[in-house]
Amino acid sequence: MSWSVGQVSGFAGVTVRTLHYYDRSGLLSPSERSPAGYRLYSAGDLTRLQQILFYRELGFPLEEIATILADPQANALDHLLARRQVLTEQITRLQKLVEVAERAIEVQTTGVELTPEQRFEAFGDVVFDLSYATDAHLKWGDREGHQESLARAATHTKEDWRQLMAEAAVWRARLLAAFDQGLPADHQEALDLAEEHRQHITRWFTPCPPEMHCRIADDYEADARAFALVVPPAEQRPGLAPYLRAAIGANARHLAEEPAGPEHVKEAP
Template structure:
């Protein structure tokens, strides 16, 4: 409420409901409702029966707006305004405690959003030293930034950033352990001559797809596209072939056969 509204309401006859609504920033409908429930009733009426608000009425509206902004229900506001002998600090202290709790929750949400922003920017919320310590000496911290540059505008990267934002170093250690175990099992299967399309190979393909699901939802068709990339991209091929010679191409063939057995034609698979 402005001093102008108070001054105008002090004029003979007071302010109409439309003028009050304009001055205090609420709708006429709101003032009608507050009148109907007895929260703020205009002190006067025109000869035609229209509401007229005095300076005291406008002051009461102002107090209602303050309490409403604090989140108090209208019923509680009415009790506060109509019982001046009640210690108004009691409900206000309660409301203050609730506001502080809300602020704490909102700050937690802000922190979570900040982590998502940083995860989307950096690719991983670990220092370079932590990355090497967790993922091993073969890991290059620049890989995360390179992945961001390559896929940072995709829906999958956004999903990854959301999940990565909530991961702790211990979570990443578990991921690294699972990946290392999977890679060892893939290499052992390749050396043992496990054929793509066999039950054992299909189980490994599904484990590999599940490892990607830790970062974003990976369909069978998307998995086929990733298999192609593993065998065609020099960086990925070198990574897998360092584990076991020929592993990248073998893994691609394993992924293709698994998808085919599950109704996906690898030749027409797309990133969907």
């Protein structure tokens, strides 16, 4: 059985132009012809094409591929070992670039330069997962609150970060205590904690009405990376994320039942 240039291009994922180039360079020439004189690829030609594509995927230049394939007795192992070394060096270089990019993203997100020591001092065990930051930006990027939150974060000084994280640590200790004591999610202490969390977001990042707070809480239960921003993994307990989500939902319902007016807005200490 044989195949035309167009057929090979379709199922091999190679452009007709590339196949013609391989033909002109002598790397891969169709070995058969149709009754009408059209050049056709045999099964052996396809095997050779698979070898070419394999080496191309590894980054071999065409000249080196031709050398490897020119002698059926040639041992490709030396070429593959050399290519592995090149790829390993490229991976190392790219990993360094990734680290630089992550650092740049982190600086843009927090708005401050921090040494590792300063970062631990400010954030403790709280980890900012860049993959979550990216997903959150894709999910919420067109929302005004998300944009304002990033803009506000960029203006925070190192001292601001230390203060807000200190507040969060005190709040977190109270949350863990309430959960460990078995207080219901609609207990007054749990409602107070939920409201203080909402006010914390408003004070440091963006106005956070109850409905927005509930959406944020949904992420806490659905995505471990989001909840790790609130409670470090080392301090988490099974069921804690759903508990906080339930408390935030109960607080939102409680606020909806309260009469409107500044005297009913609870401020966090």
